[in-house]
Amino acid sequence: MRVVAALALLVLAGWTTEAAAACPCTDFYTGDAKPFIAEGIARDTATGRFFVAGVAARRIVAIQNGQARNFARLPDDYSPLGIAVAGGSLWVTAAVVPQGAGHEGPSALIAFDPGGKVKTVYPVPDEGRHVLNDLTFAPDGTVYTSDAREGSLYRLIPGASALTRLGPRGLLKSPQGMAVSADGHFLLVADYSLGLVKVDLATAAFEPLQIPADVKVKGIDGLARLADGSFLAIQNGLAEPRILKLTLSPDWSQILLLDVLAQKDAAIADPSLVTADDSGAYVVGVSQWGSFGQDQQTPTKPLQPWRIIELELNPPR
Numbered sequence: 001m002r003v004v005a006a007l008a009l010l011v012l013a014g015w016t017t018e019a020a021a022a023c024p025c026t027d028f029y030t031g032d033a034k035p036f037i038a039e040g041i042a043r044d045t046a047t048g049r050f051f052v053a054g055v056a057a058r059r060i061v062a063i064q065n066g067q068a069r070n071f072a073r074l075p076d077d078y079s080p081l082g083i084a085v086a087g088g089s090l091w092v093t094a095a096v097v098p099q100g101a102g103h104e105g106p107s108a109l110i111a112f113d114p115g116g117k118v119k120t121v122y123p124v125p126d127e128g129r130h131v132l133n134d135l136t137f138a139p140d141g142t143v144y145t146s147d148a149r150e151g152s153l154y155r156l157i158p159g160a161s162a163l164t165r166l167g168p169r170g171l172l173k174s175p176q177g178m179a180v181s182a183d184g185h186f187l188l189v190a191d192y193s194l195g196l197v198k199v200d201l202a203t204a205a206f207e208p209l210q211i212p213a214d215v216k217v218k219g220i221d222g223l224a225r226l227a228d229g230s231f232l233a234i235q236n237g238l239a240e241p242r243i244l245k246l247t248l249s250p251d252w253s254q255i256l257l258l259d260v261l262a263q264k265d266a267a268i269a270d271p272s273l274v275t276a277d278d279s280g281a282y283v284v285g286v287s288q289w290g291s292f293g294q295d296q297q298t299p300t301k302p303l304q305p306w307r308i309i310e311l312e313l314n315p316p317r
Helices: 002-008
Strands: 025-030 038-043 050-054 059-064 067-073 079-086 089-095 107-112 118-123 132-137 143-147 153-156 164-166 175-180 186-191 195-200 206-208 220-225 231-235 242-248 255-263 274-277 280-286 307-311
Touching (some): 025 050, 025 280, 038 274, 038 280, 038 307, 059 079, 089 132, 107 132, 132 175, 175 231, 220 274, 220 280, 231 280
Parallel strands (some): 079 132, 175 220
Antiparallel strands (some): 050 059, 059 067, 079 089, 089 107, 107 118, 132 143, 143 153, 153 164, 231 242, 242 255, 280 307
């Protein structure tokens, strides 16, 4: 979540950047210029429906055949943030935030049925201020979610009735996108302040990935694994946001290659999250986060239509 992440990291300056690259992308869907704040994006491979979470609108829309309709409105002043489809449900990280409700409040993981009805709400069990902002699934069905406000990680084990914290409170600084290794032993986390870290799911011990001296990976928000094992990363903590493709070592201990797929392009002027599967990769290129202040429900800058792009993963050079 961009606004919460900004508490932990101001816009960075002085980073080494690669040559500018126009976005190898096409428009997939463009919304209107009303307050929405597109954040999470997910695709249901069974139906082909895309889901987009609207933070300011406090609702989720479903897009199919170029048409969007309301899928669900969040209960209890919650706004949707990260979303994912798994096990016949749409899973949503939700929080009460100023941009949606006009005030701050609790946070929870919510499961919706295919028709948009709430199945179960799993509140964050700990006291204090929380913003669950992204989520991912392990091979055994465990849900992992990141708390950008407190820096903690939480999980929901299959069959459990409540979230439990992974490791100590405030394990990280500002965790965002995540992915679980194929063997279920490790979690790759994009932390806005720490960069990319590898978390041992058995012990909660973590270590930053080894990276070349001239490679900077702080300020990453969205993270999605590709079929070849590499990752797409949305780096919006820069003055000029960019989309990265990251190749890691097999044990996820180091970054072997960072390729800038796009930067300095209006198509990704205000990006947030990303989803990828066999059908392709889709990015929230214009989210509207940049039009809202830190704790403002009303936009402080002119709104642009929110925008989803389809990214070409192997563009000609």
